[in-house]
Amino acid sequence: MLGTIARAASRYALLVMAVWVLLAGVGNVAVPQLEHVVKEQSRAFFPTDSGATQAAQRMGKLFGDSDSNNIAYVVLEADRTLGEPDRAYYRALAERLRTQTPGVESVMDLWDDPAAAAVFESRDHKAAYLMARLSGQLGSSTATEPSLPCAGQSI
Template sequence: MVRFVERFAFVVIGLWALLAGAGNLAVPQLEQVIHDQSRAFFPPDADASVAAARMGAVFGDSDSNNVTYVVLEGALDEAARAYYDALVTALRADTAHVESVMDLWSDPLTAPIAESRDQRATYVLLRLSGDLGSAEAARSVQAVRDVVTALSPPPGVAAYVTGPGATIYDEFASFDRQMLVITAVTVVLIAALLFIVYRSVVAAAIPLITVGLSLGVARPIVAALGAHGVTEVSVFSTALISAMILGAGTDYGIFLLGRYHENRRAGIDHSDALIGAYRSVAPVIAASATTIAAA
């Protein structure tokens, strides 16, 4: 096996590159799968989820824990009230995304509850479709924001979408963007450290190419499993894949290179040095990788 890989190294690398390319072309990107099919942030048996469901059942309201607020801030004059009424009407009409609307400001008896003491802010409470952190919840929050933007608040009034549902949606979106930056910076740092240690572009490139091909193959596999409902995916899936493959893949490459260099310094021919390094390191790598994968 090792002699075959050594003899046809570029063919093997080409096959892995072809597999990575084909997988990424055949399967939607992992970020898109997560955006479309991510599961809830909280498990359904968590105390908060159970309490939200019971509250909705007892009070005849929605049992969703995707609580979101639309806050109006500014001069709450007749124009603001007209905008508020139009907003409530539009939100109630969107039954696909909005399960309930708690309108306190329209009723003179409850209006003081929903209005700030200086009468410059008010809110409407919404329960949206989808549990917190799920793809359905994200679509519901975005739908509310689209309604708020489309109706256009009057001059002097600002409208904000906030609350647990909107906050988690923004956090996940920010986390998704930051992961790309973190991954890029991590790759640059690993490349710099490898070059400093080995003082050779070729030696430093070997673990990097391995890690890159590993990511290229692993991402579409996880995306395919998530798209078909075999495994759950979330915004943390990309972080785990990047961290595990960048960390473990680089370590495994260093293990193999280190043992190969030891054999070469002992005067062993490069072919036998590679075979000896593989036979001594492969069981360790297989055991470590199996432990990580099982966990």
């Protein structure tokens, strides 16, 4: 049985390929595009009543910040102790993310605050980070559109 199919496929190879190309084209037109389905059907990663989502929203409200749970951390790292040029770069990056990056709702840059700097810097003083709240709730189509690519270009 399989031998017969193999011989027929060999004999009519061009016809078999044409049928496969035709089926692929029909399937591409008939079946909805994956990007469209994801955009229309996406749901938040965390339920709106979950503790993580409620905590992120509460923290945003209490601190006059965004209530998004879509949070990204940007780490500044060097193989030496971070110095003043690194702080200047960090300040410029935070400002660029805050003012020139679509999809970034807020930036928490506490490394410049003497009272909080120790929390945002590694023990060996070779790394520091800032927290950025991006638009949309984590997992939603709003969250994936402009935020991360634009933030990546700013860095």
